[in-house]
Amino acid sequence: MLGRVPGVAVVEAGDAATLARHLAGGNLAAVVTEHRPPWADAVAILAAVKGSDAPCPVVLFTAAWDARLLGDAVRGGLDGFVAKDSAGFLRLPEVVGELVAGSAWGRDRGSRRVVDGLPIGVFTAGPGAILTGANPALARLLGVASPGLLVGLPLADSVDDEEVAAQLRGGETVSGAEVRLLRPDGGEALATVDAWPDEDRGLAGCVADLAPARAARERMERRVAALERSNAELEQFASVVSHDLQEPLHLVERFARMLAERYGSQVGDEGRSFLKHVVAGAERMQAMVDAALAYSRIGTRGRPFAPVDLESALSQAVDNLKVTLTEAGASVTHGDLPTLPGDEAQLVQLLQNLVGNAVKFRSSAPPEVYVSAEQNGDGWDLVVRDNGIGIPPEHHDRIFLMFQRLHTEDEIPGNGIGLAICKRIAERHGGGITVESEPGRGSRFRVRLAPHSEETRTAPDEERGDA
Ligand code: ADP
Numbered sequence: 001m002l003g004r005v006p007g008v009a010v011v012e013a014g015d016a017a018t019l020a021r022h023l024a025g026g027n028l029a030a031v032v033t034e035h036r037p038p039w040a041d042a043v044a045i046l047a048a049v050k051g052s053d054a055p056c057p058v059v060l061f062t063a064a065w066d067a068r069l070l071g072d073a074v075r076g077g078l079d080g081f082v083a084k085d086s087a088g089f090l091r092l093p094e095v096v097g098e099l100v101a102g103s104a105w106g107r108d109r110g111s112r113r114v115v116d117g118l119p120i121g122v123f124t125a126g127p128g129a130i131l132t133g134a135n136p137a138l139a140r141l142l143g144v145a146s147p148g149l150l151v152g153l154p155l156a157d158s159v160d161d162e163e164v165a166a167q168l169r170g171g172e173t174v175s176g177a178e179v180r181l182l183r184p185d186g187g188e189a190l191a192t193v194d195a196w197p198d199e200d201r202g203l204a205g206c207v208a209d210l211a212p213a214r215a216a217r218e219r220m221e222r223r224v225a226a227l228e229r230s231n232a233e234l235e236q237f238a239s240v241v242s243h244d245l246q247e248p249l250h251l252v253e254r255f256a257r258m259l260a261e262r263y264g265s266q267v268g269d270e271g272r273s274f275l276k277h278v279v280a281g282a283e284r285m286q287a288m289v290d291a292a293l294a295y296s297r298i299g300t301r302g303r304p305f306a307p308v309d310l311e312s313a314l315s316q317a318v319d320n321l322k323v324t325l326t327e328a329g330a331s332v333t334h335g336d337l338p339t340l341p342g343d344e345a346q347l348v349q350l351l352q353n354l355v356g357n358a359v360k361f362r363s364s365a366p367p368e369v370y371v372s373a374e375q376n377g378d379g380w381d382l383v384v385r386d387n388g389i390g391i392p393p394e395h396h397d398r399i400f401l402m403f404q405r406l407h408t409e410d411e412i413p414g415n416g417i418g419l420a421i422c423k424r425i426a427e428r429h430g431g432g433i434t435v436e437s438e439p440g441r442g443s444r445f446r447v448r449l450a451p452h453s454e455e456t457r458t459a460p461d462e463e464r465g466d467a
Contacts, residue, residue, distance in 0.1 A: 015039045019048060026054035029100045029132075032092070034084070035062035035069060042069065046076040057099035061092060097148030101133045121191075121207035129156045129168040129195075129203055141191060141209050143183040158182050159193065168195055171203050178210060190214060231299070238296035242289045249289065253282035284415075288403065291417035295402065298346065298424045305451055308344045310337035310351075310382065314371055317352035321359070328367050330359045335372035338380055341451045346425045351384070353418040354445050358386030360412060363440070379431060379450025390439040400433060422447065 011028075013019040016039055022028050033045045040048075046058050057079035060070075070081065080095045082088045102112055115122050121138030125131050131154075134147040142158065144150060156165040160180040167174050174195040181189045195205030256278040264272050311334065318325065318332050325332065332355060351371070358369045370385045391399060391406065398404050400423045405416035419433070422445075426433045431448030 016048070019045065020052075023049060023052040023054060028054070028056045029103060030057045030059060030079075030096050032059045032061050032096060035060070035064045043072045043076055046073055046078060050077045057103050059092070059095060059099065061088065094146060094148045097151045098146055099148070101131075101135075101147040101151045103133070120209070123150075123155065123205055123207065124198065125155055125168075125195075125203040125205075127171070127202050128154060129171070130154050132202075137209075138207055141189050141207060142181065143185045143187050143189075153184070158184075160188075164193060168193075168203065171197050173197065174205065181207070235296050235299045238292055239300065242293040242296065245289050246286070249282055249286050253279060253286065256282060284409065287415050288417075291415045291421075292402075295417055295421055295424065298421060298428060302428060303343045303345065305341040305343060307339050308342040308347050309339045310347065310373065313344060313347045314351050314355075316348045317355055320348070320352055321356055324356065324359055325367075328359045328362060330362075330367035330369065332369045332371070334370065337371065337373050337382075338375075340380060340449060342429050342449065343425075346428065350422050350425045350447065353422050354384040354447075357418060358384065358388055358443070360414065361386075361388045361443075363387065363389050363442075376448065377450070379448055382447040382449060384445045384447070385442065386444075387442040390441050390443055391435060391437040392439050393437075396435050396437070399435070 011022060013022060019031075019040075028049075031045070031049050033042050035042050037045075042060055042062070046060075049055055049058050055077075058077070059080035059082060060073055060078055061082045061084055062069075063084035070078075073081070079099055082092050082095050102116070115135050118135060119137055121141045122133075122135045123131055123138055124133040130152060131150050134150040136147055139145065139147045139150055142150065154169075156168040158181050159165045159168065160182050161177065164174055164177045164179050172195075174193050177193045179191060179193055181191050183189060190210040192208045192210055193205065194207075195203050198204035256275055260272060260275040260279065264275070267275070314332075314334055314337065324330075355369050355371075359367045365387055368387045372383050372385075374381045374383065395406055399406065400419045402420040403416040404420075405414060407414070423433050426447045426449065430450035430452060433445060433447045435443055435445050437443035
């Protein structure tokens with residue numbers, strides 16, 4: 001009946017000498033013994049096998065069992081017991097297969113437990129990639145009830161990829177091949193197969209179920225797509241709203257001005273003051289709309305990344321701020337600045353906003369701005385330091401949000417978008433922005449830039465008529 005354990009050749013030992021010869025040859029995968037074969041008894045056979053140079057699992061197959069016999073056998077290291085009845089005849093091949101499958105990991109129970117507990121399929125195979133050992137994860141993947149049933153199965157026949165199957169049959173190395181596995185029950189599974197030649201056993205390897213990883217990847221791809229969609233919609237919304245707001249705003253401003261010019265004398269001082277507020281409000285709103293538009297364009301109008309020399313970006317920013325810097329008596333100095341992949345116009349804008357703020361929020365001392373760069377992992381930290389009024393710690397996060405300011409328009413003009421734009425530019429360049437500062441002790445803005453040169457984001461609808 002053991003002929004039904006696939007891949008297992010059965011030899012019969014009719015006397016003690018034959019058994020001793022097979023044991024000495026070291027090629028027994030398991031021994032099945034009855035309680036009392038004519039030439040020995042089960043406990044003595046067990047002792048002979050376990051005491052030999054090449055011990056292997058022993059299964060006791062008997063109808064005449066009693067507690068004492070079983071106790072002796074278990075103490076002697078018995079690996080399996082099958083009652084010799086009709087169910088036992090059916091079960092014996094699986095029990096033996098199971099032991100053969102497990103014994104591939106060696107006789108150490110610890111390592112067997114580890115291999116059996118692994119969530120990926122592990123196997124050993126002989127010539128022709130005939131499985132000689134498997135763990136429960138491989139059985140699950142191939143849809144069979146237990147690893148024992150896999151022993152003797154030609155692994156390559158289950159692999160729906162001629163090239164990989166040939167490599168397995170030839171005992172060659174296979175590295176992370178993604179294949180479809182044809183299961184004995186007619187089902188299929190997607191898996192990665194790794195295999196390597198193994199001196200003792202021909203081939204060893206592992207088979208990992210690809211379904212969970214693939215499902216996770218698909219989930220992530222769906223989320224990214226949804227995010228990109230909503231991001232694009234948001235950008236479009238911001239751009240449309242800011243664009244469409246411009247015209248009515250412009251009208252309010254123009255007619256308020258005209259009203260002030262033509263009928264100013266008729267409405268009295270109070271009326272003129274009201275009109276002044278209307279114009280100022282409209283101008284302010286216009287500035288905010290422009291700022292929102294500039295903010296939304298960082299995503300939609302970004303240029304593909306190319307090498308940017310930050311030193312030249314800084315000098316362009318300083319150039320753009322020339323009048324402001326001169327008026328304030330400001331000095332801008334810098335350390336070594338790298339060249340890195342990026343969107344030059346945006347990096348100029350980032351530096352311009354930071355240097356401009358350093359001057360705008362100056363203390364009584366002439367503004368001194370120092371720009372430096374430090375390598376940080378796979379990117380750079382660009383640091384802009386000033387000797388200005390500083391920022392209380394409780395506002396260190398808030399200042400990077402849109403329209404968030406710490407001063408009124410009358411105190412220090414601005415629309416609260418400069419740092420939000422810096423944050424967005426830094427994020428587009430794979431990084432972010434933080435500040436270290438204390439009131440009265442200046443500020444230090446740290447911009448992390450870790451751009452990937454393959455970044456080429458530009459929205460397909462970038463050339464909207466909102467310029
Ligand atoms: P705005 O400059 O138009 O106010 P920002 O977004 O550039 O808008 O800055 C937000 C707020 O952060 C500013 O109102 C200011 O209170 C604070 N801030 C920015 N830069 C500095 C700086 N270098 N020193 C002190 N405060 C600053």
